[in-house]
Amino acid sequence: MPEAFDSQEPVLTIGLAAERTGVSVPTIRLYEMEGLLIPFRTPSGRRLYSYEDLRRIQCIRHLIHDEGLNLAGVRRLVALLPCWRLKPHNDETDGPMAECTAIQQEKEPCWIIRRREGKRTDEECRRCEVYRNALSCTQEMKTLYRELATCKPQDLQPGQQSGTSE
């Protein structure tokens, strides 16, 4: 069995990604325009996808085809996810938590906010557990989103985590 390949390595062209996921090429590009995907790029500009990206594309497809969401719905869903729920804030690399625009606004996922702030952070975000898990469609994430969708904004603020079983 093949175990020597990295599920995060960019190895598939958009055509192959479309073939494997059942999502058309134009639609995959659309997902990217919506900020849901951050594909790799070859020096010439061609998009490349990893096997993990394939899972991500399938997750989005699932939300749209099976959960009845549209693209706007998917965006709102991921926007509900505070980055600190998946990854401890790091003052060293992220700066003071109080000054983090991603945590302050939370109207969009952190990777989209960071990009708009002009930072070339795609590489880091692609590796970040927040980006990688937000659209993983695991049972854990489904449970988390269900919780986030029903509680109030105040309940989402960091620092209120009565740190017990987390």
Add this chain to the structure above:
DNA sequence: ATTCTGACA
């Protein structure tokens, strides 16, 4: 042959 961006049905 395949992909890219932008525009449009």
Add this chain to the structure above:
DNA sequence: TGTCAGTA
């Protein structure tokens, strides 16, 4: 979502 144009 799909498709067409004009490239690379």
